[in-house]
Amino acid sequence: MVAMLERETVDHVARLARLALSDAETDVMAVELSKILDHIEAIRTLDLDGVEPTSHVIDVVNALRADVPHHSLPRELALASAPDPVDGGFGVPSPGASAQ
Amino acid sequence: MSGAAVEYEPVIGLEIHVQLRTRTKMFCGCELSFGDEPNVHTCPRCLGLPGTLPVVNAQAVHYGIMIGLALGCEIAPRSQFHRKNYFYPDLPKGYQISQYDVPICGPGKLGEVRIHRVHLEEDAAKLVHVGESGRIHGADRSVVDFNRGGTPLAEIVTEPDLHSADEAREWLNLLRTTLRAIGVSDVNMEEGSLRCDANVSVRPLGSDQLGTKTELKNMNSFRFLAQGVKAEIERQTALLRAGEQVQQETLHFDPASGRLTPLRSKEQAHDYRYFPEPDLVPLVVTEAMLERARAELPELPADRAARLERDLGLSGERARELAFRPELGDFYEAALAAGGPQLDAVALANWIPPLVERIGSDADPAGSRVSPSALAALVALVSSRAVSQTAARDVLTLMVQSGDQPATIVEREGLGAIGGDDSGLAQVVAAAIAADPDAAEKVRDGNMKAVGPLVGYVMRETKGRADGGEITRLIREQLGL
Amino acid sequence: MSDALLNLTAAAAAAAIRAGELDPAELFELYRERAAADSLNAFSWLCDGAPDAGFDRSTPLAGVPLGVKDLFCTAGIPTQSGSRILEGYRPPYTATVVERLYAAGATLLGKTHQDEFAMGSSNENCAFGPVLNPWDRTRVPGGSSGGSAAAVAAGLVPWALGTDTGGSIRQPASFCGIVGLKPTYGSCSRYGMIAFASSLDQAGPLTRDVSDSALLFSHMVGQDANDSTSLAFPEPVRMPARRELSGVRLGVPEELLSADSGIDQGVRESFEQTLSLARGLGAVVSPCRLPHAPHALSAYYIVAPAEASANLARFDGVRYGLRVPGNGDLESMYSATRAAGFGPEVKRRIMLGTYALSSGYYDAYYGTALRVRTRIAQDFQRAFEQFDFIVTPTAPGTAFELGAKSSDPLAMYLNDFCTVPMSLAGIPAISIPAGLSEGLPVGFQLAGPAFSENRLLDAAFALEQAIGFDGSPARAGGRA
Numbered sequence A: 001m002v003a004m005l006e007r008e009t010v011d012h013v014a015r016l017a018r019l020a021l022s023d024a025e026t027d028v029m030a031v032e033l034s035k036i037l038d039h040i041e042a043i044r045t046l047d048l049d050g051v052e053p054t055s056h057v058i059d060v061v062n063a064l065r066a067d068v069p070h071h072s073l074p075r076e077l078a079l080a081s082a083p084d085p086v087d088g089g090f091g092v093p094s095p096g097a098s099a100q
Numbered sequence B: 001m002s003g004a005a006v007e008y009e010p011v012i013g014l015e016i017h018v019q020l021r022t023r024t025k026m027f028c029g030c031e032l033s034f035g036d037e038p039n040v041h042t043c044p045r046c047l048g049l050p051g052t053l054p055v056v057n058a059q060a061v062h063y064g065i066m067i068g069l070a071l072g073c074e075i076a077p078r079s080q081f082h083r084k085n086y087f088y089p090d091l092p093k094g095y096q097i098s099q100y101d102v103p104i105c106g107p108g109k110l111g112e113v114r115i116h117r118v119h120l121e122e123d124a125a126k127l128v129h130v131g132e133s134g135r136i137h138g139a140d141r142s143v144v145d146f147n148r149g150g151t152p153l154a155e156i157v158t159e160p161d162l163h164s165a166d167e168a169r170e171w172l173n174l175l176r177t178t179l180r181a182i183g184v185s186d187v188n189m190e191e192g193s194l195r196c197d198a199n200v201s202v203r204p205l206g207s208d209q210l211g212t213k214t215e216l217k218n219m220n221s222f223r224f225l226a227q228g229v230k231a232e233i234e235r236q237t238a239l240l241r242a243g244e245q246v247q248q249e250t251l252h253f254d255p256a257s258g259r260l261t262p263l264r265s266k267e268q269a270h271d272y273r274y275f276p277e278p279d280l281v282p283l284v285v286t287e288a289m290l291e292r293a294r295a296e297l298p299e300l301p302a303d304r305a306a307r308l309e310r311d312l313g314l315s316g317e318r319a320r321e322l323a324f325r326p327e328l329g330d331f332y333e334a335a336l337a338a339g340g341p342q343l344d345a346v347a348l349a350n351w352i353p354p355l356v357e358r359i360g361s362d363a364d365p366a367g368s369r370v371s372p373s374a375l376a377a378l379v380a381l382v383s384s385r386a387v388s389q390t391a392a393r394d395v396l397t398l399m400v401q402s403g404d405q406p407a408t409i410v411e412r413e414g415l416g417a418i419g420g421d422d423s424g425l426a427q428v429v430a431a432a433i434a435a436d437p438d439a440a441e442k443v444r445d446g447n448m449k450a451v452g453p454l455v456g457y458v459m460r461e462t463k464g465r466a467d468g469g470e471i472t473r474l475i476r477e478q479l480g481l
Numbered sequence C: 001m002s003d004a005l006l007n008l009t010a011a012a013a014a015a016a017i018r019a020g021e022l023d024p025a026e027l028f029e030l031y032r033e034r035a036a037a038d039s040l041n042a043f044s045w046l047c048d049g050a051p052d053a054g055f056d057r058s059t060p061l062a063g064v065p066l067g068v069k070d071l072f073c074t075a076g077i078p079t080q081s082g083s084r085i086l087e088g089y090r091p092p093y094t095a096t097v098v099e100r101l102y103a104a105g106a107t108l109l110g111k112t113h114q115d116e117f118a119m120g121s122s123n124e125n126c127a128f129g130p131v132l133n134p135w136d137r138t139r140v141p142g143g144s145s146g147g148s149a150a151a152v153a154a155g156l157v158p159w160a161l162g163t164d165t166g167g168s169i170r171q172p173a174s175f176c177g178i179v180g181l182k183p184t185y186g187s188c189s190r191y192g193m194i195a196f197a198s199s200l201d202q203a204g205p206l207t208r209d210v211s212d213s214a215l216l217f218s219h220m221v222g223q224d225a226n227d228s229t230s231l232a233f234p235e236p237v238r239m240p241a242r243r244e245l246s247g248v249r250l251g252v253p254e255e256l257l258s259a260d261s262g263i264d265q266g267v268r269e270s271f272e273q274t275l276s277l278a279r280g281l282g283a284v285v286s287p288c289r290l291p292h293a294p295h296a297l298s299a300y301y302i303v304a305p306a307e308a309s310a311n312l313a314r315f316d317g318v319r320y321g322l323r324v325p326g327n328g329d330l331e332s333m334y335s336a337t338r339a340a341g342f343g344p345e346v347k348r349r350i351m352l353g354t355y356a357l358s359s360g361y362y363d364a365y366y367g368t369a370l371r372v373r374t375r376i377a378q379d380f381q382r383a384f385e386q387f388d389f390i391v392t393p394t395a396p397g398t399a400f401e402l403g404a405k406s407s408d409p410l411a412m413y414l415n416d417f418c419t420v421p422m423s424l425a426g427i428p429a430i431s432i433p434a435g436l437s438e439g440l441p442v443g444f445q446l447a448g449p450a451f452s453e454n455r456l457l458d459a460a461f462a463l464e465q466a467i468g469f470d471g472s473p474a475r476a477g478g479r480a
């Protein structure tokens, strides 16, 4: 059994993933992730020396595109789903600025 | 006491982002643009819409290979793209597609600086601050414009081989010139197509260990680069002299104040969680791709400068002046060819700066009214003493204005040189001596500085058509020296 | 009349329309009415009526209605991948496979519910409520393509598109008593499929029988310039015709059928019966080894969440979908939007994947999982030197009761035990209904080497004929 994930670890990962978790959710997450990681732990005992990692199962290289322009979206369509369209762009709270 | 005599040596490495001059973005077919209305060059891909997939622009790969060859890099036979994960509004997918452990170009060298690597990636979008939001009281608001998002970038990383702010600026200029010559980028720092970050540290002179480095960002001109690096070297040196430590941090250069301010530590706490981009297959550089890149590579500026210096006897400075602005080098070499083997290559080279001065310092002489053969003809007239140096400058001014041949202008304006035995120059010199006996006396006594007023008299009388050397010779002759 | 019409397979209906024996509008209306009366929660969106452009009888699919899993982008039509975070989202473009099927004459009837972002094996992770199993409405239809599977089984649509990442076509096909094909990775374009795990996701058909599967698949395959990981299918997709299996070598992997693999007794019995039928058709059945297959689930639950953690980063409240302001600052907007928009299972997998990729853990988890993946692919390669197909039960059990496993994520993940190895190896696998166990369908899975779909469909067809499964009870409303 792997040690239970620390709360700080769960908090850190939640911050990396930009997920706001309540205290209760963090506790549940720590337990569930620990159980899953415990199950997964077995593969770390396999002898994998010299085994190449497989990140693609297909044997394809160089899928390249010719440098030819296509039509871009009309701006209204690009902005059609935007939660905060403003001045022809996508409005967001400024990075670095903190609200009161 | 111990630190009092220690000298410190700066160690500088650069990270340069270059926007490639493709027609379309790195992973989609939207056209590259500058200064257009916001969000008119976007598509599902470069907006990061759900379900979209990237497809690599072949021309960006081609440019990447050309950069690698120009910087003497090893080209990786097989490289791949990774995802670099972080959240920011200018990053539509929540990750940037970049290269990580296997970049397209490995170690190389440009000038005296070793290149660590060159890799391909996509540019972020533009975030424009618009002030206070009406909806959320007190909150600052920004607007994202995705026109730039996804522009192909090559990131060039050097080894820490530079040792002063001036060296850094000069080397960056060599890099810029090289990239412009091979045609892969506009390399315009003001427009952001060339961006430079610097890693700076200092260490006691003679030490072979690197000190703690800081990363300097946002130096978007050559001047700011030199300014920023210089300020940081001074800051670090002062810290070490005072017995304090340099903190590893990222500093933002403010052009307005010339000051460096640390970015907040929260923004620095990145864990990019790189992993191989599953949506893209590996990049394999074939012999055919290499051949094509080699074929398109022109003579590189550094090579050209060396050749002009070695083969034509130009000074190093003049050779670089011509080689680092390929349009000047091209015009010069065209004029040289037009002038034939008799033309003095060094004299011709010295006529390029006066030409540039007359057509505007950023203009391409190929677009002026002066043809390479006309400039060669002017230099030939000067060499044969048919026109004096001084008159030739006036002829050049008229050539730039009218586009006429120098011989025509000389004829029309009566600017031919006065010289030789039957030209009457000797009489003018005699008149000059007669008009200023004091000066003549001083010259006779060995004070050659006093020759000035006499030469000036002759020049005025001949309207600059006489040759300065010939005047001096006649003065000395008539004064019995 | 409508019963006869309802009992036509999609291929038979298309043939009848093309022959002028059936009015495509009549067929469409039949299914539209049935889908509109859907009480299984199978559909996320249903069309208003027949397409304005009408039906083109001359096309191969002749206007036969199609169900499409929610996560396929459809221009102007709601596409939410079962998630609140895409509230109100209508994409400006259509997924390549859907475009191809339109071009072949398919008519979109509706979009079907799914587990949120295809993460789940029961459809209980759908933000819009669970889909019910038409064989027994107290049970799950499987997942994540549960809406498509339930709709096809219940006769609400003749056939449907699903996607399979670790079993998401095969397992719901098994639970609903229909045919589900997960094609070779790369044979169908992923462009326009909202990604779960990019190196595993693959579109495939959910159909009433093997012939329908082959027909729909034949109009989905092909290289797509919009998907760098897509490949040209090496041969035309044929309609299956084989009625015997003489000399076909079937390998039964010991590791997946061991006593501790958690396979129900009823499923084992059904599996053995199917093997007997196969032998009767001339197949040679023997045990085979896939030594690393028991570790597939662990590798999968690192690779898939890791990729998902990046794929789902784009849902940030900036360009589309839900935005929750939080405290008003950017970081708080991100975290609040994602906390409100994603369901618990999606959060769990994002957390797992983020953790597995984070500094200091990459080699231990992600790096190791990619190496196990290599081993698993090698196991299959070796096995296919001696066997034509590997066969297993599709799922360890039959459809379970709603809520039975929702409090135990690990127990839920074990549903994918027999389907995940093929996903990691990128090879094709098909689930066909093998019979009933206690009144619920049981699936039989065949897997072959990459691009062996024609042979795989042939073998599945031969077995299907021998099994003679009757799916009509589900169309008639299932058991009370």
Ligand SMILES: [Zn+2]
Residues within 6 Å of the ligand: B025, B028, B029, B030, B041, B042, B043, B044, B045, B046, B047, B150
């Ligand atoms: Zn685009």
